Amino acid sequence: MSLSDRGSVLITGIAELTTVDEELGTIPDAAVVIEGERIAWAGPASRAPAADRAVDVGGRAVLPGWVDSHTHLVFDGDRAPEFAARMAGQAYEAGGIAVTADATRAADDARLDTLVAARVREALAGGTTSLETKTGYGLTVRDEARSARIAAAHVEDVTFLGAHLVPDGLDPDDYVELVCGSMLSAVAPHVRWADVFCERGAFTVEQSRRVLTACRDAGLGLRVHGNQLGPGGGVALAVELRAASVDHVNHLTDDDVEALAGSATVATVLPACDLSTRAPLAPARQLLDAGATVAIASNANPGTSWTTSMNFCVATAVLQMGLSVAEAVEAATLGGARALRRDIGTADRPAIGRLAVDTRADLHVLDAPSAVHLAYRPGMPLTWAVWRRGEQLVRPVGRP
Numbered sequence: 343m344s345l346s347d348r349g350s351v352l353i354t355g356i357a358e359l360t361t362v363d364e365e366l367g368t369i370p371d372a373a374v375v376i377e378g379e380r381i382a383w384a385g386p387a388s389r390a391p392a393a394d395r396a397v398d399v400g401g402r403a404v405l406p407g408w409v410d411s412h413t414h415l416v417f418d419g420d421r422a423p424e425f426a427a428r429m430a431g432q433a434y435e436a437g438g439i440a441v442t443a444d445a446t447r448a449a450d451d452a453r454l455d456t457l458v459a460a461r462v463r464e465a466l467a468g469g470t471t472s473l474e475t476k477t478g479y480g481l482t483v484r485d486e487a488r489s490a491r492i493a494a495a496h497v498e499d500v501t502f503l504g505a506h507l508v509p510d511g512l513d514p515d516d517y518v519e520l521v522c523g524s525m526l527s528a529v530a531p532h533v534r535w536a537d538v539f540c541e542r543g544a545f546t547v548e549q550s551r552r553v554l555t556a557c558r559d560a561g562l563g564l565r566v567h568g569n570q571l572g573p574g575g576g577v578a579l580a581v582e583l584r585a586a587s588v589d590h591v592n593h594l595t596d597d598d599v600e601a602l603a604g605s606a607t608v609a610t611v612l613p614a615c616d617l618s619t620r621a622p623l624a625p626a627r628q629l630l631d632a633g634a635t636v637a638i639a640s641n642a643n644p645g646t647s648w649t650t651s652m653n654f655c656v657a658t659a660v661l662q663m664g665l666s667v668a669e670a671v672e673a674a675t676l677g678g679a680r681a682l683r684r685d686i687g688t689a690d691r692p693a694i695g696r697l698a699v700d701t702r703a704d705l706h707v708l709d710a711p712s713a714v715h716l717a718y719r720p721g722m723p724l725t726w727a728v729w730r731r732g733e734q735l736v737r738p739v740g741r742p
């Protein structure tokens with residue numbers, strides 16, 4: 343059955359509808375109509391139009407599905423021992439990436455495909471309806487290309503992160519040339535974005551600029567891992583190159599904050615990563631106050647943030663970073679959509695990250711009467727149902 347054959351669906355029993363849409367705002371006692379993969383109507387239940395069938399969510403809160411704009415899902419292996427050592431006092435170092443690269447290269451395509459599919463399903467079960475994911479644990483032409491191809495089978499936004507770590511035994515500048523040459527050509531058909539880990543122990547600002555400009559010239563959009571482990575030039579480079587997003591942003595100068603506030607580059611904070619590396623939390627409050635656009639993402643990866651739970655990230659942003667619930671929900675939905683340049687729709691691709699007429703019908707129903715419960719009841723399994731592209735893919739336990 344095609345989406346348009348399914349007819350319209352009226353969702354009722356919405357105690358609180360958080361649309362994240364400037365005009366619609368938050369609507370108590372609301373309803374939504376879905377037609378195909380888009381929202382056809384949203385507003386007060388008392389004014390809801392008729393539809394072909396109705397689903398009652400029983401007095402629960404509804405918000406847009408999470409847009410997780412930063413993950414690394416294509417990997418094999420486990421780094422629990424490294425994590426335990428960190429919790430016992432060791433500092434995080436970029437070198438751990440090589441451990442995952444070894445395990446990833448050893449996995450065959452079918453295994454990697456199964457692992458990525460399971461991680462995407464897990465994220466969906468937690469309310470995530472849009473995902474970006476990166477290569478970066480292959481670090482050879484063959485392994486980066488197959489990572490990109492496998493990711494593209496499961497995720498809309500795939501990012502080339504060949505510049506994640508210089509593999510052991512290679513000259514850094516030679517590796518940068520490989521990334522900008524045959525590696526880029528091999529991944530390009532499968533990816534929309536390019537990223538670089540601009541950090542001590544990974545790539546310098548000059549090497550990062552070389553990679554990013556080569557990828558931009560090949561038609562890719564740009565993202566940057568910047569200012570994670572210490573102050574540095576990652577943020578300034580991202581703003582200079584008009585990258586869509588610079589992510590981590592733990593160590594910012596006032597100039598960095600000002601540059602982000604005056605730019606089109608989204609500052610993406612990764613609260614679960616900050617906890618898991620015991621890093622100073624990214625200054626999300628300061629960034630918002632300065633006028634920057636902030637996104638919240640999971641950074642799901644085996645080294646620094648092994649969780650796909652955006653509910654957890656949102657709760658942490660509220661409880662630890664000083665955001666209000668409304669600010670955190672916006673950063674994890676519309677903020678993520680902006681970081682992926684998917685906040686504005688086209689005729690064939692509806693906008694994501696907010697709920698309004700014609701946006702994509704990606705709905706996250708909480709087992710709670712309001713979105714405040716995301717932080718008020720941290721750690722609880724609050725995702726009750728999920729619609730993605732107008733289709734209900736996650737159902738409450740025990741219901742058909």
Ligand SMILES: N=CN[C@@H](CCC(=O)O)C(=O)O
Nearest residue numbers: 438439539567641643645646
């Ligand atoms: N910082 C760079 N890359 C990942 C960590 C990768 C790893 O340690 O495996 C991150 O975003 O935190």
Ligand SMILES: [Zn+2]
Nearest residue numbers: 412414567641
């Ligand atoms: Zn990352």
